[in-house]
Amino acid sequence: MKHAREFRGETLDAALSEACAALNARFGELRYEVGTTDDEGVVVEAELDPVAVLGLFLSETFRAGDLEVTSRLVETEDALEGELSGSDCGILTAAGGKGLDSLQYLCNRVLNRRLERHLPVHLDSDGFKKRRSLLLQDKAEEAADEALRTRSPVMMGLMTPAARREIHLALADDPGVETESDGEGFLKRVVVRPRRRR
Numbered sequence: 432m433k434h435a436r437e438f439r440g441e442t443l444d445a446a447l448s449e450a451c452a453a454l455n456a457r458f459g460e461l462r463y464e465v466g467t468t469d470d471e472g473v474v475v476e477a478e479l480d481p482v483a484v485l486g487l488f489l490s491e492t493f494r495a496g497d498l499e500v501t502s503r504l505v506e507t508e509d510a511l512e513g514e515l516s517g518s519d520c521g522i523l524t525a526a527g528g529k530g531l532d533s534l535q536y537l538c539n540r541v542l543n544r545r546l547e548r549h550l551p552v553h554l555d556s557d558g559f560k561k562r563r564s565l566l567l568q569d570k571a572e573e574a575a576d577e578a579l580r581t582r583s584p585v586m587m588g589l590m591t592p593a594a595r596r597e598i599h600l601a602l603a604d605d606p607g608v609e610t611e612s613d614g615e616g617f618l619k620r621v622v623v624r625p626r627r628r629r
Contacts, residue, residue: 432462434547435476443473450477455545460484481542481549482506485513488541492534498522506550513538515556524559531556532591533617564597571601574623575608584624586613595621 438453440446443465451458454477462480465473482504489502500517515523515531523530531554538552555561574585587598598621599610609626612619 432464432476432478435462435464435478437466437474437476439472439474441472443475446473446475447477450475454479456484457487459487479546481511481546484542484545485511485538485552488538489513489534492537493517493519502554510550510553511538511542513552513554515554520556524556527590527594528559528563529591529618531559532593535593536591536617560593563594567594567597568601571598571623574598574621575602575605578623578625579607582625584622587621587623589614589618589620591618595619598623 436450436453438446438449440449447458447461447463450456450461450463454461456479460479460483461477462483463475463477465475467474486502486504489504493500493502498517498519500515500519500523503514503516505512505514513535523534535552535554538554542549542552570587574587578585590598595612599612602608602610602623607626608623610621610623613622614620
């Protein structure tokens with residue numbers, strides 16, 4: 432365990448209670464190993480488990496919203512991957528996936544507040560993001576073609592940070608156009624304009 436700390440108690444329960452208090456955690460959010468046990472009590476090494484923290488956050492969020500959605504979370508080398516399923520997933524993927532992106536943003540904020548370091552959270556539902564990525568690449572190319580044809584900037588619709596990133600990446604290697612985000616807040620537009628001569 433990378434960031435585990437030691438906690439001692441007269442019993443295992445007492446040591447885990449110490450860990451929960453010190454880490455501001457519920458028991459279900461801990462990852463722990465029992466260390467030494469002697470006459471003075473039990474020592475555990477414990478840390479917050481990001482998968483458990485997210486799992487509890489998501490299940491409570493879905494329950495509070497009365498949503499029929501469940502999550503399956505896996506920690507990979509590069510990210511905490513969450514696959515959402517259930518009859519209400521359409522609410523999250525509607526309007527270009529704004530709900531899904533907002534929930535992903537909240538998950539990352541939750542972990543930012545609870546852990547010093549963590550992998551980025553990526554949420555998806557039944558391959559939605561792959562399909563959206565292809566659609567956004569097509570829209571990016573259409574906007575680039577229009578910007579070059581009219582020799583003027585093209586303003587795209589309001590998008591989440593994840594969707595804007597797709598547009599910027601899709602056109603990053605296009606020598607004819609450049610992109611920038613425009614606006615304030617979570618939802619912004621992407622402007623695609625002919626590349627300025629240097």
